[in-house]
Amino acid sequence: xxxxxxxxxxxxxxxxxxxxxxxxxxxxxxxxxxxxxxxxxxxxxxxxxxxxxxxxxxxxxxxxxxxxxxxxxxxxxxxxxxxxxxxxxxxxxxxxxxxxxxxxxxxxxxxxxxxxxxxxxxxxxxxxxxxxxxxxxxxxxxxxxxxxxxxxxxxxxxxxxxxxxxxxxxxxxxxxxxxxxxxxxxxx
Amino acid sequence: xxxxxxxxxxxxxxxxxxxxxxxxxxxxxxxxxxxxxxxxxxxxxxxxxxxxxxxxxxxxxxxxxxxxxxxxxxxxxxxxxxxxxxxxxxxxxxxxxxxxxxxxxxxxxxxxxxxxxxxxxxxxxxxxxxxxxxxxxxxxxxxxxxxxxxxxxxxxxxxxxxxxxxxxxxxxxxxxxxxxxxxxxxxx
DNA sequence: TTTTTTATTGATCCGTCAATCAACAAAAAA
DNA sequence: TTTTTTGTTGATTGACGGATCAATAAAAAA
Numbered sequence: 481x482x483x484x485x486x487x488x489x490x491x492x493x494x495x496x497x498x499x500x501x502x503x504x505x506x507x508x509x510x511x512x513x514x515x516x517x518x519x520x521x522x523x524x525x526x527x528x529x530x531x532x533x534x535x536x537x538x539x540x541x542x543x544x545x546x547x548x549x550x551x552x553x554x555x556x557x558x559x560x561x562x563x564x565x566x567x568x569x570x571x572x573x574x575x576x577x578x579x580x581x582x583x584x585x586x587x588x589x590x591x592x593x594x595x596x597x598x599x600x601x602x603x604x605x606x607x608x609x610x611x612x613x614x615x616x617x618x619x620x621x622x623x624x625x626x627x628x629x630x631x632x633x634x635x636x637x638x639x640x641x642x643x644x645x646x647x648x649x650x651x652x653x654x655x656x657x658x659x660x661x662x663x664x665x666x667x668x
Numbered sequence: 669x670x671x672x673x674x675x676x677x678x679x680x681x682x683x684x685x686x687x688x689x690x691x692x693x694x695x696x697x698x699x700x701x702x703x704x705x706x707x708x709x710x711x712x713x714x715x716x717x718x719x720x721x722x723x724x725x726x727x728x729x730x731x732x733x734x735x736x737x738x739x740x741x742x743x744x745x746x747x748x749x750x751x752x753x754x755x756x757x758x759x760x761x762x763x764x765x766x767x768x769x770x771x772x773x774x775x776x777x778x779x780x781x782x783x784x785x786x787x788x789x790x791x792x793x794x795x796x797x798x799x800x801x802x803x804x805x806x807x808x809x810x811x812x813x814x815x816x817x818x819x820x821x822x823x824x825x826x827x828x829x830x831x832x833x834x835x836x837x838x839x840x841x842x843x844x845x846x847x848x849x850x851x852x853x854x855x856x
Numbered sequence: 857t858t859t860t861t862t863a864t865t866g867a868t869c870c871g872t873c874a875a876t877c878a879a880c881a882a883a884a885a886a
Numbered sequence: 887t888t889t890t891t892t893g894t895t896g897a898t899t900g901a902c903g904g905a906t907c908a909a910t911a912a913a914a915a916a
Contacts (some may be wrong), residue, residue: 502775596832
């Protein structure tokens with residue numbers, strides 16, 4: 481039962497995070513959505529913070545899997561780069577729940593060391609993926625380019641997610657690819 | 669008294685936001701730090717949300733003034749660009765309170781329309797400042813470049829603010845300037 | 857001076873919430 | 887079958903929080 485209940489709670493947490501748009505989500509709400517009592521939620525996770533951290537791990541691992549899947553399907557540095565972007569900006573990542581979860585993880589990262597650690601794990605993994613694409617393309621400049629590209633991805637995501645009107649995955653990908661092109665010295 | 673009290677509450681709100689690292693700040697805490705009772709805070713602002721929005725307006729106007737000041741001191745498109753970056757990444761903007769305020773404004777923007785509006789006002793203003801620098805430099809490409817640059821600024825800020833270890837203003841400026849250089853086709 | 861407006865607070869209302877616990881049910885082990 | 891472990895919840899606790907209000911003080915207007 482334990483893994484089932486935990487998984488249900490994690491999913492419910494993410495939904496509630498998106499619904500509320502803030503960390504102001506009660507354990508009861510989460511438990512109710514997961515079809516159990518709040519006492520049971522406390523039974524399987526020790527505390528509310530533990531539930532949030534588990535949800536964060538889940539989101540990050542989903543994203544990681546998405547990137548891995550996209551990378552497996554393509555070949556060549558540029559195509560791999562584009563695959564990373566498509567995974568990062570997939571419509572699923574712009575759903576209410578996903579946006580709410582990410583933003584609140586940033587907030588959590590300010591004060592909860594474990595949250596900060598998880599976030600930096602994700603960033604390092606992204607960076608290493610980017611680096612392996614960039615090195616064949618721009619050689620020694622890859623290091624600095626990967627830093628900038630990582631930041632650009634976060635920034636574009638943030639803006640696309642918070643702008644008024646529906647987010648546009650393709651536009652987000654295009655914006656970043658254009659940066660890559662200019663970094664390669666190509667100009668149309 | 670009203671403007672004095674309101675100003676004190678706004679300042680106290682920002683400090684408390686930074687201290688707590690989340691929107692989980694009580695009106696009593698804010699009022700206490702501002703040296704008054706919570707009842708008085710409710711008297712001058714109708715609700716907690718109003719207090720938050722006032723704090724957000726204050727942060728945005730501080731940032732706006734910082735940029736304006738930096739722009740007034742320099743001449744030429746590239747120098748102006750650098751001035752915007754230096755203002756955006758000034759050490760003051762990496763203080764606990766400022767980071768906490770910004771992150772929580774992003775969170776607020778998900779659910780409070782007025783917060784989203786304020787955020788998009790800020791983004792439009794930044795965009796127009798960037799455009800006026802970029803047009804003389806890259807002509808018709810300026811529009812797309814301004815979008816990317818704006819997002820890059822947000823992303824770099826986010827990463828610099830949340831990374832472990834102290835933020836490095838100069839490194840943030842350098843990262844973005846490097847992007848500008850590659851956009852100009854210059855490569856060292 | 858009297859009246860009115862402004863400034864201010866302590867107490868209070870009504871509600872919520874995280875966490876705990878005792879108790880019960882059901883399945884597994886003995 | 888009896889015992890033990892696992893799963894589950896309703897009720898409770900202890901605390902806190904936003905908002906309101908009556909009441910007081912002080913200043914301004916009349």
